[in-house]
Amino acid sequence: MIEYEKAKAQFSKYASSPFRKFQQEAIQYAVESDRKIVVLEASTGSGKSLIGLTAGAMGGKLIYLVHTKLLQNQITNDFPEAESLFGRNNYPCRRNEDVTCEDCTSTSKQRCDFKKSGCLYETRKKEVLKAKYRILNYSYYLS
Numbered sequence: 001m002i003e004y005e006k007a008k009a010q011f012s013k014y015a016s017s018p019f020r021k022f023q024q025e026a027i028q029y030a031v032e033s034d035r036k037i038v039v040l041e042a043s044t045g046s047g048k049s050l051i052g053l054t055a056g057a058m059g060g061k062l063i064y065l066v067h068t069k070l071l072q073n074q075i076t077n078d079f080p081e082a083e084s085l086f087g088r089n090n091y092p093c094r095r096n097e098d099v100t101c102e103d104c105t106s107t108s109k110q111r112c113d114f115k116k117s118g119c120l121y122e123t124r125k126k127e128v129l130k131a132k133y134r135i136l137n138y139s140y141y142l143s
Helices: 003-008 023-032 048-059 069-078 120-130 138-142
Strands: 062-066 133-137
Touching (some): 048 133, 062 069, 069 133
16 A cells, blocks of 8 residues: 555545545655645645645644634544644633633642643643644644
8 A cells, every 4th residue: 555545544534535636746745845844835625634634644743734713623523533722712711611721820839720630721732732633723833
């Protein structure tokens, strides 16, 4: 089995689908690049997500960045093997339901009881950091 096919087979929704024209060439370009970060610009419907995730799978690990949370959700649905993380303001605080984890007041001197185990954001962050395939949005990644 060709390496591209092996890597693609890791993604259940695409395992049996053939590559589209030029997708393998784009994957090869990304994999053979000596750059740490590879940016792919391609038209709508060209299969950028499959290209990016397959190239990442060939490299063993990846962080796939998108520009909107809507697209982040779409890719996470298309690639259930990938884990997605949003900013703290997307997770409700378990201590105070009127605020989000962005408003956390936990400090090293006065720790929140949920911070170590039970904080929805911290728990999710740990899960995503352990994952091979991570989907993040630019805003979260850059902050």
